[in-house]
Amino acid sequence: MPDAPPAHPDTALLIVGHGSTVNPDSGAPSLAHAAAIRKRGIFARVGCVFWKEEPSLRDWPFLFNDDSDIRQVCVVPNFISEGYFTRTVIPRELGLDPSAAVTHRVGTEQRWVYCPPVGNHPAMTDLLLQRAREVAPGVREEETSLLIVGHGTGLNDNSAVAAKRQAELLRERSRYAAVLSTYMEEPPLIADWATLTDTPNVVVVPFFISDGLHSYQDIPVLLGIETEPTASASERLRGGEVFAQNPRRLHGRSLYYASAIGTEAHFADIIVEQALGALAPAVATSA
Amino acid sequence: MKETFLIGQIIALASADGGCELRHRDDAGRPARELEPHADPEDAAALALYDDAGNYRPLKTAPNLRHGWRLALDGQEGLRLALELFYPARLGAWRVYQRGRLDTTPLRETLGRQTGMYRVTAKLTDEQADALVGRFCRSDGGCLRAIFWRRDRAGTVPSTRLPPEKFDPACDQTTGKTLAEDDVPLICQEACNLLVAEVRAVVKGERPAGE
Incomplete structure (x- = not known):
């Protein structure tokens, strides 16, 4: 990471999360990253909005409207893929100009800068590799398949691209016997992990923002390490036990399952960089 | 300590050192030593x-805020951040309302805008809407916001099953009494995502609309 960036007293940071109406772990990383960034004093304000929690994306007119010193708002989607949410839902619900990176708000005269999602950041490849090594320390990588799991959806063709790109980048490093992108809802399906791989060891890293419904409850069932969805991570008092039993012996292999990549504290740095990176060209243009 | 204002289930008390302390309003008169002390707005x-039972609160304006804590704050910025975390965007909504610039969105428009798995919510019937909003949004056990949105552009009341006070920002949704001048009502300008998710469950037959 570079040195701490300079303070931006006229700029607010808005982190957009998915959130959940049933699972407290879904929005937790966005809230934790927001609190961590607030303590650094980089932005005048740091807030979150959610698709399924409060404040809602639709609450945007009520954010940052009491401080006339705030002239711009950086909107950073805490989402992995550039897909249905970043292209359709977030711009629609936030009332952002779909054809421009900057939206000028009538009334507050603020400029809202729509930044790339965190999943686009170049540090993702190293973070995925780091997670894979942490969950399976000491395994022989040449005898190991690394599976990156994304959501995948029929709603947007781009949803699967982020995991596919990371798998390609990880393959280029020639460390693992095989690196594959897999998905919950479109082929290649993570449920088929045993037939997709032929190595003695298989490491699975969820390319997800939180240990919420998908990575903590759905994917373990698809992998066969749970027979039915368990309680949420925070509801299970022995928290993290889904990840504490590595490796599991299934189909004659050693299966290692990691927690979601977005729970990594380093994501706070990535959020800041996505915001300041999008701001830099805008500042240069107006100078 | 002197009461300064109420917001939802929270009371703000003025402390002797010029700061402020937030508590659950039911805990206003309890000795400080009985309450878990906090001093960080985060x-x-x-x-x-x-x-109180340890269940997740997806709806922050639901009348189920936990008891037994006090949060000491020493400045306006800390107070603003704490209230933003307790009742997200509600101070801002009240501010916009006071300026006379609050835009509201009818339920039919909120449902009609949905895509993906929520597109089906547009099929909610008027009868289902009346029963569902009456059940889901009621102040007694549902949500403490005062509703400003209508069912449709024609101005149909969201639910005939809710009392007139539910639509009155001057009414304390907790007690039914009139709020004081400095109190902050919780404004509802548009059906929330929890209601939209509940509409989906009703339309798909997973849950009854009413009681």
């Missing part, structure tokens, strides 16, 4: 996350 996020 603690509000954790205090707002679960109810």
Whole structure:
């Protein structure tokens, strides 16, 4: 990471999360990253909005409207893929100009800068590799398949691209016997992990923002390490036990399952960089 | 300590040192030693996350804020952040309302805008809407916001099953009494995502609309 960036007293940071109406772990990383960034004093304000929690994306007119010193708002989607949410839902619900990176708000005269999602950041490849090594320390990588799991959806063709790109980048490093992108809802399906791989060891890293419904409850069932969805991570008092039993012996292999990549504290740095990176060209243009 | 204002289930008390202390309003008269002390406004996020029984609170304006804590704050910025975490965007909504610039969105428009798995919510019937809003949004056990949105552009009341006070920002949704001048009502300008998710369950037959 570079040195701490300079303070931006006229700029607010808005982190957009998915959130959940049933699972407290879904929005937790966005809230934790927001609190961590607030303590650094980089932005005048740091807030979150959610698709399924409060404040809602639709609450945007009520954010940052009491401080006339705030002239711009950086909107950073805490989402992995550039897909249905970043292209359709977030711009629609936030009332952002779909054809421009900057939206000028009538009334507050603020400029809202729509930044790339965190999943686009170049540090993702190293973070995925780091997670894979942490969950399976000491395994022989040449005898190991690394599976990156994304959501995948029929709603947007781009949803699967982020995991596919990371798998390609990880393959280029020639460390693992095989690196594959897999998905919950479109082929290649993570449920088929045993037939997709032929190595003695298989490491699975969820390319997800939180240990919420998908990575903590759905994917373990698809992998066969749970027979039915368990309680949420925070509801299970022995928290993290889904990840504490590595490796599991299934189909004659050693299966290692990691927690979601977005729970990594380093994501706070990535959020800041996505915001300041999008701001830099805008500042240069107006100078 | 002197009461300064109420917002939802929270009371703000003026402390002797010029600062402010937030508590659950039911705890206003309890000795400080009986309450779990907090002094970081960021603690509000954790205090707002679960109810007294330890259940997740997805709707922050539901009348199930946990008891037994006090949060000491020494400046306006800390107070603003804490209230933002307890009742997200509600101070801002009240501010916009006071300026006469609050835009509201009818339920039919909110449902008609949905895509993906929520597109089906547009099929909610008027009868289902009346029963569902009457059940889901009621102040007694549902949500403490005062509703400003209508069912449709024609101005149909969201639910005939809710009392007139539910649509009155001057009414304390907790007690039914009139709020004081400095109190902050919780404004509802548009059906929330929890209601939209509940509409989906009703339309798909997973849950009855009413009681």
